[in-house]
Amino acid sequence: MTPTRILLIGATGQVGWELQRCVQALGTVIPAGRQQSHRVDLTDPDSVRTLVQATQPTIILNAAAYTAVDKAETEAELAYAVNAQAPGILAEEAQRLGALLVHYSTDYVFNGQQCHPYTEDVPTQPLGVYGSSKLAGEQAIQAVGGQYLIFRTAWVYGRRGHNFLLTMQRLARERDELRIVNDQVGAPTWSRVIAEVTAMILAQLYSPFSRLEMPEMSGIYHLTCAGETTWYHFASAILAQGERQPRLVPITTKDYPTPAQRPAYSVLSCAKLQETFGVNLPSWDQALALCLAN
Numbered sequence: 001m002t003p004t005r006i007l008l009i010g011a012t013g014q015v016g017w018e019l020q021r022c023v024q025a026l027g028t029v030i031p032a033g034r035q036q037s038h039r040v041d042l043t044d045p046d047s048v049r050t051l052v053q054a055t056q057p058t059i060i061l062n063a064a065a066y067t068a069v070d071k072a073e074t075e076a077e078l079a080y081a082v083n084a085q086a087p088g089i090l091a092e093e094a095q096r097l098g099a100l101l102v103h104y105s106t107d108y109v110f111n112g113q114q115c116h117p118y119t120e121d122v123p124t125q126p127l128g129v130y131g132s133s134k135l136a137g138e139q140a141i142q143a144v145g146g147q148y149l150i151f152r153t154a155w156v157y158g159r160r161g162h163n164f165l166l167t168m169q170r171l172a173r174e175r176d177e178l179r180i181v182n183d184q185v186g187a188p189t190w191s192r193v194i195a196e197v198t199a200m201i202l203a204q205l206y207s208p209f210s211r212l213e214m215p216e217m218s219g220i221y222h223l224t225c226a227g228e229t230t231w232y233h234f235a236s237a238i239l240a241q242g243e244r245q246p247r248l249v250p251i252t253t254k255d256y257p258t259p260a261q262r263p264a265y266s267v268l269s270c271a272k273l274q275e276t277f278g279v280n281l282p283s284w285d286q287a288l289a290l291c292l293a294n
Ligand SMILES: NC(=O)c1ccc[n+]([C@@H]2O[C@H](COP(=O)([O-])OP(=O)(O)OC[C@H]3O[C@@H](n4cnc5c(N)ncnc54)[C@H](OP(=O)(O)O)[C@@H]3O)[C@@H](O)[C@H]2O)c1
Pocket: 009, 010, 011, 012, 013, 014, 015, 016, 033, 034, 035, 040, 041, 042, 043, 062, 063, 064, 065, 066, 067, 082, 103, 104, 105, 106, 107, 134, 152, 153, 154, 155, 156, 157, 161, 162, 191
């Protein structure tokens, strides 16, 4: 059997960083990115094709993305190049090699008007450029077909990178009062949970005893921590564990205008993931407690 070669794009990101550790046991990991020795710039289609052809992976993990939700409103071309065109090219190159492409997408593909968890078959309607570009990436991969897993996740945080947890911890040190939006509902998801679940699923797929076959399992799966909360309650849970506790004031989205509109409710149902791969995801507050204790 050919040894598994795992090309990890976006190894410096929140999810990519955790993936690098979690998938080590599954094969040889080849980290790639703008600052890695395996260099790739996702805005440059030639660099994407060259990377895949030079490294000949069995699995491509694409944890790279343009993730600046507000900035995307004025950098649509860049967001589309990274989030839409590059995933399509990766899918083409993966298919050429017979490799599996694992890609991540977002809860922001939905309009947020529903008030119960979104399943994978609910029609999408992104509210901003970031969500639209991520949706276009999903569609580009699906149009190519082959072996792919698209994991839609949400509200990602961890102990490194740019995220809500680290912002709240910094602001708690700097300010006496924080005004936090309390009318957007979602599921905060620790980057490590995403990486561990990805690794568990890959271990199942590549097990000689697997009953799961590719490309039959190809598709979109929702992958978030369980439960739901608002940014305000998420902030309360973060700060409850901190040394300094500023006063938290709940506000509405209208009180905090941003360039990009965000869905009011974007909780994802992970039932398909659980039924297909038998994985149970921790609740967002359990995962947060583990992350903070880490
Ligand atoms: N963050 C969230 O709240 C959230 C929510 C839902 C879904 N997601 C999805 O989850 C996945 C992982 O997100 P994340 O939060 O881990 O991302 P992140 O921390 O923002 O990291 C993004 C990664 O993409 C790389 N990247 C950006 N532009 C690139 C380019 N032109 N060429 C090569 N690499 C480039 C960055 O590399 P550099 O170090 O070179 O900048 C970095 O490694 C993404 O698909 C994202 O859309 C995230």
